[in-house]
Amino acid sequence: MHSVTPLIVMLQGMGINERGWAKLVSDFGRVVLIQQGFVLHVEVWQHGRRLFDGPETTMSRWRLLDEIFLGLLSAFQTFLLTLRHTRGQRVDVILASNYHNTLAALLLRFTGKSRKVIAFLTDYLPPRGSWMVRLHRRLTGVLMEIAARLSDEVWVLSPRITTGNRNPRHFVVPICISEGPDSGQSREEVAYIGFPSHDHALDLLFEICRKQDWRLNIIGSSPYLDSIKHLAPPTTMFHGLLNNEDAILRILNRCFCGYAVYRDLTPNSYSYYGFPSKTLYNFASHTPVVITNVAAFNHRFESEGVGRVVNPTLAEIEAAMLDMRNNYPRYAAAIRRFRGDWNAHVLEFHRARFAAHGIATPASADRPTALTGKTGP
Known part of the structure; x- marks a missing residue:
């Protein structure tokens, strides 16, 4: 060591x-x-x-x-x-x-x-x-x-x-989930994070937010997004590409739902082989997620109570988002429980793997507080 x-x-x-x-x-x-x-x-x-x-x-x-x-x-x-x-x-x-x-x-x-x-x-x-x-x-x-x-x-x-x-x-x-500050403000908005493509079904999201009069936040950019911006509700906020977690969490703290829907649920999709990484930011801000069952991890959103797994249809997505808006405190409490259990697993994994390469575990790594708070000093 x-x-x-x-x-x-x-x-x-x-x-x-x-x-x-x-x-x-x-x-x-x-x-x-x-x-x-x-x-x-x-x-x-x-x-x-x-x-x-x-x-x-x-x-x-x-x-x-x-x-x-x-x-x-x-x-x-x-x-x-x-x-x-x-x-x-x-x-x-x-x-x-x-x-x-x-x-x-x-x-x-x-x-x-x-x-x-x-x-x-x-x-x-x-x-x-x-x-x-x-x-x-x-x-x-x-x-x-x-x-x-x-x-x-x-x-x-x-x-x-x-x-x-x-x-x-x-x-x-397992990738760690940070714990951002909860502003305590009213959760009235919806957020999407990613590199927009047709597979992400933003057209359905636009239609739902327009119908329900929900303000939508789009974090990300792409040529495809530029081609469909005119379909978005007029109150939509386009934040562009953000890499600063604190800036992302400030936006998500206003949201009752994160959107992570994919149309293609087959092995032809790259998402089938991935992990819903955008949801890490949602969970850091106590924001539940509506998602489709494409990645291996995604079924846990239902079993852990941290979101809803739906088929990529307008009716199912809208019903799930309404449920999150009406029952947000229940989802937020489930996210806090899940995040604590998940991060304990994250710490144990890193402790074991770094030890295998001759890097000793410091006393500070025994404290789950290593994963809480802002990402800066």
């Missing part, structure tokens, strides 16, 4: 409570969080406190070029950013999401800059669509298999992501 503070680097994307996760992991060492997705952002955490909060740089205009080069441009950038923010210190563990970040982490291990690499698989994209899309997905799938095989360990977000099986040391990782 380490006698000095371990250095842990998290090379992540966006959308699964990365900042709250970094706060949790910082109870096990000094954490450098590098997020690369629609924005590029760097933070440094230790003992549950954020020591550095870098600017957010929009990267969306470079994403197509990066995809053409199979993510290797972002992998090289991540490699350089890691060297810059670790300042020559050898990293104990790199926790890297998906193949491009994992390839960068493996290069750091090969050059002696890191001791261990944990690959983190967040999704699986089935080879569907045009021949170019199928070719791209097959190529990136092969790269992810190679990255998983070469890593010291693999964490997957869902048991349906079988790429992790390429490594005998693979585990399904």
Whole structure:
């Protein structure tokens, strides 16, 4: 076990409570969080406190070029950013999401800059669509298999992501749910978080909110959303892309329902292999969720009482949302119970896995308060 503070680097994307996760992991060492997705952002955490909060740089205009080069441009950038923010210190563990970040982490291990690499698989994209899309997905799938095989360990977000099986040391990782402040204000609004597409059935949401006269908050952006904005109720608030959890929670604190409906419930959908990560923000703000039964986890929304699982029809969605509005205190209480049990499991998982890589469990990690409160100091 380490006698000095371990250095842990998290090379992540966006959308699964990365900042709250970094706060949790910082109870096990000094954490450098590098997020690369629609924005590029760097933070440094230790003992549950954020020591550095870098600017957010929009990267969306470079994403197509990066995809053409199979993510290797972002992998090289991540490699350089890691060297810059670790300042020559050898990293104990790199926790890297998906193949491009994992390839960068493996290069750091090969050059002696890191001791261990944990690959983190967040999704699986089935080879569907045009021949170019199928070719791209097959190529990136092969790269992810190679990255998983070469890593010291693999964490997957869902048991349906079988790429992790390429490594005998693979585990399904539970992601922590932060506990944001409850403003106590009236819950009269509805929220959607994500990268809008036809599969997310926003047209049904628009129709329901218009009929019920509910104010709708849209957090996210996409060309598809731009094409259907004219269908939204006039009171709809378009917040654009947000990566700051505190800003997201301020919006969700006004909402009685989060919307996470998917039309395609078959293995043809990438959501089938994923995890409803947007709901982590809903649960952090005590907001129940209406969702369809596409991911492996989703059936628990009903069994835990934290939301409603529906078919993607207007009638079922509307009835579920009305139930949440009329019985919000019951759902909020269930979310608090579920979050406590879930986060205890999260702490135990991280305690066991980091110990396996020689990182001792500090006394602070025994306290569930490591997951509560704001994500900043």
